[in-house]
Amino acid sequence: MNLFQGNIDRFGGITVHTEKWNLSDSEFQNRLEASLSEWQVNGNRGIWFNVPLHQAGYVPILSKNGFTFHHAKPSYVMMIKWLPKNEPNLLPSYPHTYIGVAGLVVNERNQILVIQEKYHTRPHWKLPGGYADPGEEFGDTARREVLEETGIDTEFVSIVTLRHHHKHLFECSDLYVVCEMKPLSREISVCKHEISHCQWMDIETYKNHPEVSEMNQFVIQAYLDQQICRASVQVHDVLSFNRDCYQKIYCIKSTESVSGS
């Protein structure tokens, strides 16, 4: 009897990519049963099946054989079965936190770049921003979103605030990161699909504007306070644990020497 071959991990788990075979549903069913028996005898633990969209017929077969869903991306669903009978399931779950990033773009006249969205529940002036794409660093998301929405090019200066919110879309959490961004251009060119208004506004006007959320008023105050502290949350490179790449790390640094230079 042929068995499924998969990638073995250091926790005794096996990951099978069903795409490697072209089996009828009954062939799949038979090979699955034989493989599960073998893995049980061998003491394997977490069994992972990566099923691409075009083989979705295997999903009900896996479900009937005790697999549950783990996560899905547009092109595949990952299903898992934990084999040990006397050990708790220690398999890692999937992320549940959205990362949104906004740019607090402050020009040399102490004006900030603010927008109104085309689709909203109530009119308000907000900071340009949006969700991070996979693999994107905070400053890169802020730069991309500010450029897409307002036409202004910017560069990352520091993190001003982090807001953590729960019970968001699909019962996930949401981390909203406001980055101070330095404008590198001046002429606004608005994204017509998403934005109804965009302008530079005096920071004091914005802070006291009736159509600004309590949260954004807080963000502005935090920005003003950190000027007084002469400290900001800056980015650095740090060697990864495996020493094979550099990673971004954010922490407080004094800005006194910067402002003096």
Next chain:
Amino acid sequence: MNLFQGNIDRFGGITVHTEKWNLSDSEFQNRLEASLSEWQVNGNRGIWFNVPLHQAGYVPILSKNGFTFHHAKPSYVMMIKWLPKNEPNLLPSYPHTYIGVAGLVVNERNQILVIQEKYHTRPHWKLPGGYADPGEEFGDTARREVLEETGIDTEFVSIVTLRHHHKHLFECSDLYVVCEMKPLSREISVCKHEISHCQWMDIETYKNHPEVSEMNQFVIQAYLDQQICRASVQVHDVLSFNRDCYQKIYCIKSTESVSGS
């Protein structure tokens, strides 16, 4: 012909929970085709199908009718189809960032609480911590993990560092948040399943220890630097946009008045 009924959202989308009906595969197929025709005529946009594990037989039918996977949780898979032919798919994607939190627990003798894990790729002294549970705030994750791993109860003081890392498990990103925690107890009681060693270590000894990662050396230096800055990243409550709850927001505050009190 009966049609599927679903929840309508403000973007013209419909979410169908298939659990509400008990249909054979062919009944499901017929009702799906009739519903899609109707929704197309009505100008509906994103069509979402929430399919529980025990109805996994509907998954291949949805796939054949042009649905792709959106996300999955252990008990269900969400599939989507974007109906407008001349409009880009604007449906939000699912989170792709893990949140890990560690506790930098510093006692009154300037010692920190450090552990060695039972399962590791190379021996090293690290900070107690782990992944955030759904809906959990940073300080709550740090407190829970420190307590589980070391038996020490703690309370949140501030965020020391944020490390952002990409290409993690399942090609997701990973945000590792180190929180300064104040110990509320003293006696170590180690989790035997996960931890091989746990002790209080002088902060200077830790910083120069050969079995400490470059990243954790950086974290310690950041902690020492913020004492000199007399500022830290503290937590506050801010009213949500819909004014129906308070959310946590983190920003720099001066610690001068605190240390003087």
